[in-house]
Amino acid sequence: MGPCRFDQLTPELQAIATDKFTFQNWAKTFKCTPELLFEPTTEEQVQKAVLLAKSLNKPLKAFGCGHSPSDLACSPGFMINIDKMDNLLSVDVKTCRATVQAGMSLHKLHKVLRENGLALSNLGSISDQSVAGVMATASHGTGAEYGCLSTMIVDLTLITADGSILFCSPTENVNVFEAARCSLGALGIITRMTLQAEPDFRLEAIQKPYKFSDVLNDWDNVIHSAQHARVWWYPHTDDCVVWRANRTTKEISRTGPSFLMERFYGFHTYQAMLNVTRYSTRLIPYLTKLMFNTLHSQPVNMVDVSNKVFNFDCLFPQYVNEWAIDWKDAPDALRKLDKFINENDLKVHFPVEIRFVDQDDVWLSPAYGRKTCYIGVIMYRPYGKPVPYKKYWKAYEDIMREYNGRPHWAKAHGQTRKDLEASYPKFNEFLRVRQQLDPTGMFLNDYLRRHVISPGKETASRL
Ligand SMILES: Cc1cc2nc3c(=O)[nH]c(=O)nc-3n(C[C@H](O)[C@H](O)[C@H](O)COP(=O)(O)OP(=O)(O)OC[C@H]3O[C@@H](n4cnc5c(N)ncnc54)[C@H](O)[C@@H]3O)c2cc1C
Incomplete structure (x- = not known):
């Protein structure tokens, strides 16, 4: 053809x-x-x-x-692309549920929910994505008692490969619903979703420096020390920052480094210095220490509407890798990563971002059936001369595999169908639903064939 x-x-x-x-x-x-x-x-x-x-x-x-x-x-x-299908279709303020067209951006979703006195209970670092996109990959925020975003789906509608409109929910077309809550785009075009929200709320976030070894030794308490807790570890040091956010009725406020300071120092100066370290990587640990001392010597305290507190600036271009493991295994895994970095004289950029997600029953959610810790590693990705990151990635992925890690679906990884079958109890049921809905593979692409469909050999991480 x-x-x-x-x-x-x-x-x-x-x-x-x-x-x-x-x-x-x-x-x-x-x-x-x-x-x-x-x-x-x-x-x-x-x-x-x-x-x-x-x-x-x-x-x-x-x-x-x-x-x-x-x-x-x-x-x-x-x-x-269904970005133009971005309307609010209905809202029920009593049950805190809203039905939206799935092309709506999260930014717009926050706006329409807030107009009705509602808000999402949890969020990731940004809100540029589409509702369909975040749900298709089980995107997540942080919070011991809060599941990934896909757990907020009450029902959804998709157009399948034969052109029919299929509605599914926990009581109708149940298997399709379970598969489609994290569909990887492999089941059809999702056009609408009903989402569970909660009454609109403000969050108070407090960010403080700690010794990373103390945090690892007090792991369970740290995870449960706030409704939403996350840790940024600065590799090459024993320093980390713990960010904790709780619902509050306090007035909107902010203390700590000014926006200008964060923007100028945390972005422009840091990026300029990262560029210098491309030519002398041994400077990276000094730069990490300098940035930690400059940006985190004093606590940051902020009260604002929930989405503004959940979201962050993802500042510069970067390579990212992020896997999910059982949160009880995370201290061991992080100590191993630290050891590997030190013993192999790797020079890596900060931060390592550590977040917590409650276990769920979404078939392809990386938090399926276990309380989960997401560990995200980054390397600065300058234009021009590339930074070496592959040895870091391999060591990181090997450690994650030791703990039956599941990669974030949206991020490049090296898992094969065999690995995924072994770590997702419902993986083959997902494939059966996919085969029924799309027997000719209309919605497949290279990524899905490489990782999900082909029985094939181990694949190298594509980044
Ligand atoms: C700066 C940045 C910050 C991020 N922060 C986080 C974070 O904090 N937490 C986290 O978990 N992830 C995070 N991510 C990852 C991001 O949430 C996911 O990659 C998400 O899938 C992106 O949504 P999108 O709308 O861009 O979808 P795309 O990347 O365009 O597509 C993702 C998947 O959704 C499918 N899809 C899209 N629309 C439809 C539709 N209508 N019907 C069926 N399938 C569809 C696509 O086929 C594809 O499989 C971040 C990414 C970036 C770049």
Whole structure:
């Protein structure tokens, strides 16, 4: 089957299609040029795009805002983006539930929820992503008693490979619901979701420096020391910062380093210095210590509406890797990582970000069936001369595997179907639902074939 040309489309499809589009993810690590991009505004238009792909036997891949650091959302065939389907459909303030079109961004979701006195109970570091995108990868925030974002889904609707509209919930099309709460985009185009929120709230966040060894020795208490706790460890040092946030009725306020200081020093000066360390990596530990002393010598205290406290600036371009392990194993795993870095004279950038997620029953959630600690490592990714990070990544992934680690689906990793089958009890049930809904593989792409579908050999991490 040759490429499908724009001028072969019906006028109806031409109105929502373009053949001049290159998709690139946020980190600029992957890109692809699909034959056609569809940007529907209605479910009927989504159905038409699906039926066209079906009739021409073309792959059709949905993407949200392209924030996945891997090639999870890429496809050389047809692509579809439902950003224009971003309306609030209904809200029930009594049950704190809202039904939205799945192309809505999290930023807009916060706004429409707040207008109705509601807010999401937990969030990750940013809110640029689409609702469909965060749910497709079981994106997460932090909080011992709070599950990943997919646990907030009450019901959802998707357009499947035969063009039909399928509603699913815990009581209707139950297996599809369980699979589609974290679907990797492999089951169909998700067009709407009902989400469980809670009454709008403010958070008070307090950020304080600690000795990392003390935190590891007092692990359980640290995890439970706030509704939402996270740790940033500065490798090459025994320093870390613990961020704790709790619901509050206090007035909006902020103390600690000024925004200017954080922005100027924490971003521009730090980035300039990181550039210098590209030519002399032995300076990295000194830079880490300097940044810790400058930015974290005094506690930071902030009260604001919940989403503003949950979200952070993700400042500079970076390579990221993030896996989930049982939180009781995390101190051992982190000590091993520290040992590897020191014994192998690796020079790595900070921070290592450590977050906690309650166990859930979402089939493909990395927190399925166990209380989870996400450990995220980063390396600065300058333009031009690359920084060496692969030895760090390999050691990190090997340690995560020792603890039956599950990689964040959105991030590049080296797990194969065999590994994933072994660590997800419901993995094969997910594959059965996928096969039923999409027997010809319309929604598959290289990422899914490489990691999820092919029985194949171990794959190297793609970054
Ligand atoms: C700066 C930054 C900060 C981040 N912070 C966090 C964090 O704190 N916690 C965390 O867990 N993750 C985090 N992530 C990862 C991010 O949440 C995920 O990559 C998320 O999937 C991105 O959503 P998106 O809308 O960009 O989706 P995309 O990356 O565009 O797509 C992701 C997946 O969703 C599928 N998809 C998109 N739309 C649909 C649809 N309508 N129907 C079916 N499938 C669909 C795609 O096919 C793909 O499989 C971060 C990423 C970045 C770049």
